[in-house]
Amino acid sequence: MNAVSRPDTTVSGLDEDKLVLLQELVRGLSPAQLYAVAAHSAALAEQRPAVGRSLAAVAPASKPPATVLYGSQTGNAKRLAERLMRQLESEGLPARLVRADAYRSRDLAQERLLFVVISTQGDGEPPDDARGLFDFLTGKRAPALSQLSFAVLGLGDSSYPEFCAIGRAIDARLAELGASRLFAAGEADLDIDEVAAPWLDEALVRAREQLSVASHAPASIHALPVATVSTYTRETPFAAAVLANQRIVARDSEREVRHLEISLAGSGLRYQPGDALGIWPEHSPADVAAWLEVLGLDAEAPANRAGRELPLSRWLSTELELTRLSRPFVAALALADSDLAEALAPGNQAALSSLLREYRPLDLLHRYRPRWSAQQLVDALRVQTPRLYSIASSPLAVGEEEAHLTVTVVDFIAHGLSHRGAASGFLADGGEGLAPRVFVESNERFRLPEDPSRDIVMIGPGTGVAPFRAFVQERRERGASGRQWLFFGNRHSRSDFLYQTEWQEALRDGSLHRLDLAFSRDQREKIYVQHRLRECGAELYDWLSAGAYLYVCGDAEAMAKDVHATLIDIAQVHGGRSPEGAREWLDDLLKQGRYARDVY
Ligand code: NAP
Numbered sequence: 001m002n003a004v005s006r007p008d009t010t011v012s013g014l015d016e017d018k019l020v021l022l023q024e025l026v027r028g029l030s031p032a033q034l035y036a037v038a039a040h041s042a043a044l045a046e047q048r049p050a051v052g053r054s055l056a057a058v059a060p061a062s063k064p065p066a067t068v069l070y071g072s073q074t075g076n077a078k079r080l081a082e083r084l085m086r087q088l089e090s091e092g093l094p095a096r097l098v099r100a101d102a103y104r105s106r107d108l109a110q111e112r113l114l115f116v117v118i119s120t121q122g123d124g125e126p127p128d129d130a131r132g133l134f135d136f137l138t139g140k141r142a143p144a145l146s147q148l149s150f151a152v153l154g155l156g157d158s159s160y161p162e163f164c165a166i167g168r169a170i171d172a173r174l175a176e177l178g179a180s181r182l183f184a185a186g187e188a189d190l191d192i193d194e195v196a197a198p199w200l201d202e203a204l205v206r207a208r209e210q211l212s213v214a215s216h217a218p219a220s221i222h223a224l225p226v227a228t229v230s231t232y233t234r235e236t237p238f239a240a241a242v243l244a245n246q247r248i249v250a251r252d253s254e255r256e257v258r259h260l261e262i263s264l265a266g267s268g269l270r271y272q273p274g275d276a277l278g279i280w281p282e283h284s285p286a287d288v289a290a291w292l293e294v295l296g297l298d299a300e301a302p303a304n305r306a307g308r309e310l311p312l313s314r315w316l317s318t319e320l321e322l323t324r325l326s327r328p329f330v331a332a333l334a335l336a337d338s339d340l341a342e343a344l345a346p347g348n349q350a351a352l353s354s355l356l357r358e359y360r361p362l363d364l365l366h367r368y369r370p371r372w373s374a375q376q377l378v379d380a381l382r383v384q385t386p387r388l389y390s391i392a393s394s395p396l397a398v399g400e401e402e403a404h405l406t407v408t409v410v411d412f413i414a415h416g417l418s419h420r421g422a423a424s425g426f427l428a429d430g431g432e433g434l435a436p437r438v439f440v441e442s443n444e445r446f447r448l449p450e451d452p453s454r455d456i457v458m459i460g461p462g463t464g465v466a467p468f469r470a471f472v473q474e475r476r477e478r479g480a481s482g483r484q485w486l487f488f489g490n491r492h493s494r495s496d497f498l499y500q501t502e503w504q505e506a507l508r509d510g511s512l513h514r515l516d517l518a519f520s521r522d523q524r525e526k527i528y529v530q531h532r533l534r535e536c537g538a539e540l541y542d543w544l545s546a547g548a549y550l551y552v553c554g555d556a557e558a559m560a561k562d563v564h565a566t567l568i569d570i571a572q573v574h575g576g577r578s579p580e581g582a583r584e585w586l587d588d589l590l591k592q593g594r595y596a597r598d599v600y
Helices: 016-026 031-045 051-058 076-090 106-111 128-138 163-174 193-213 286-297 311-318 326-335 340-344 351-359 361-368 373-378 420-427 460-476 500-509 529-535 537-545 560-576 581-590
Strands: 066-071 093-098 113-119 149-155 186-188 241-247 257-263 276-280 303-304 308-312 387-390 402-408 410-412 417-420 437-441 456-459 484-490 514-519 550-556 594-600
Touching: 051 581, 066 128, 066 193, 076 093, 076 149, 113 163, 113 193, 128 163, 149 163, 149 193, 163 186, 186 193, 186 361, 186 420, 193 529, 241 351, 257 420, 276 420, 276 500, 286 311, 286 361, 303 373, 308 311, 311 326, 311 373, 326 340, 326 351, 326 373, 326 560, 340 351, 361 594, 387 420, 387 456, 387 460, 402 420, 402 460, 417 460, 437 460, 456 460, 456 537, 460 484, 460 500, 460 550, 460 594, 484 529, 514 529, 529 537, 529 560, 537 560, 560 581, 581 594
Parallel strands: 066 093, 066 113, 113 149, 149 186, 456 484, 456 550, 484 514, 550 594
Antiparallel strands: 241 257, 257 402, 276 387, 276 437, 303 308, 410 417
């Protein structure tokens, strides 16, 4: 057996012996180390001085690489960590990128330079992939870290009271363990880049200093390609055509749910079951008019933000977040109102939480009628953020240039005003010419098992069923031998049984083995998916004990927590575990990636 593949002499121009030597030399090096070797060679070729030093500076023996560690629920923290990693690599700085659940906690004591990018779940919890690490860090086993320099970027949503709580806790804990904080923790709100971009710049500057590599990396290193699948990204989305857009609940259903088929043709965008499609919302002219009217402002009035000047109507239609209330918006309004100022006072968390939950920005504008200029309005709002929808199709079943979505249209009346969802309303009302700007958000934590003989259990009430349509399609196309069990729930069986005929067909053709249903409003007492889980507890526990994978998708606030608690009960009743043992068992499944959640 020959471990070194035969080198291609025609490409390199090196003779075979040298190439074999070179391949031996670089075998096993990380990408960052390979870039460092390339930088060294380029400097040698250009006969620049200090060449020996620059390689020494990046050699792993003399300077351990920086670690970029991320914990991500919806992909934003991951995206930023990857961005930092690309920047470090492009400068030839030695670094590695690690997802929190792949991080070996014993490595912590050896780290010298650590950048943490981590989100906070709505209610102040870590993302699923970072639970284990967070517990370790905040627990008694965490080592003293006087050797370590670090910086933390927290991500969150300021419409929740526990905004960035996890980033803050990690930042404080690392310092408590003796590590040196390089610069203040970033706390990024939904308009992530406003905080993240300067934080990433600062991290790069500090990494250069700490790793003592000349900042003038050769141009050839900057030009090293970064693997990309498509030129379309979150920042440069693809204007997609809509192939189908239909209501999939009965006419008299209490809510509108739509099935969309979106063409990705020509975009190069690719996805896997479990991934989400990001949609940039656009507010309708009627929505924009409602905002202009309440403030008595002119659509054409110019306003600036981040170095761009646009007419106010453009800021409101595509650039700014109009449907979610944020703390900074309340703070801007509070300048002229003492009631609101009180809600913001320290210790008044409950009042602020209920304000943020119950009102939308337009409700407050109607109530307080501030005398704002176009510029003041633009300053008070957050930038628009895309909405993520779990993709409801498998590329193997529908073709790789097509993605399906299942969308509940948010539509309600509150405080005398009618409110429609920013993205769901846009998708529902867009009509013939609808061309949503889209991108693919990968979700590595929500994947089918690699082993097709493993059983899977899927819990997806409401539109949470979307990714499970993709899973069932995918496993059918691949001829997977493992069994599939779906728990679905919705309000009424007659009107809200999403994809009913498809599930029945899947049961017939053997691609779905079991379907348990919970229609909450078909009877007086509510029946939810967790009631069905409990009824099937013994069998469910058997499946999981035999290695089945468990997936939950849908509402994070109530459903996912209740399902989690029910699973703990099931492990006690049917697995004979203590309450603590049952919790550990479930945490362990989470850490192993055998219990995955796509909830928000
Ligand atoms: P939903 O409002 O979650 O309702 C679906 C069913 O769940 C209803 O029968 C509801 O009953 C029931 N339910 C209410 N509280 C529950 C609880 N504590 N435990 C278990 N079931 C409960 O349905 P939806 O409007 O379709 O929303 C789905 C959720 O999934 C949203 O939060 C959405 O953000 C999230 N999500 C969607 C996607 C996607 O791609 N579509 C992906 C990830 C997450 P009652 O209303 O009768 O009480």
